[in-house]
Amino acid sequence: MATSAETEPATNKPKTNTMANILIADDEKSIRKTLREILEYESYKVDEAADGAQALEMLKEGDYDCALLDIKMPKMDGLEVLTKLQGTDCDTPIIMISGHGTVENAVEATKKGAFDFFGVESDFSKSHEGWESRFRHAGKPKATF
DSSP: OOOGGGBOTTTOOBOOOOBOEEEEEOSOHHHHHHHHHHHHHTTOEEEEESSHHHHHHHHHHSOOSEEEEESSOSSSOHHHHHHHHTTSSOOOOEEEEETTOOHHHHHHHHHTTOSEEEEHHHHTTOOHHHHHHHHHHHSOTTSBO
């Protein structure tokens, strides 16, 4: 039998950790779908944005533990989103993703506040431990990664 420290108080159900809430912002639906499937399989909560403007609004209004933000998107690219987030109350760590990643993009994204940067094609194959490590290092303390 579970002790009171191991159960939710009113329900007597086993406690579950609050999994990290992740925002995926990419204009390519197939990329968003693939990332969502990977992350939801690992029990992360996932929201999606189809362009930079939508991502900016969601980041300003939402409570995300980490965001995966594509560099090249319509309406507003990922680097512009980073620029507009500077000086706001948004404290969501941003991991930039790109199928067109260059060293210059990575340096610029980091200077604008991105926590990390990686190319989609090369890093999709990373193991669960690789994703979890990135999120744990980037994320807010309250979330379980």
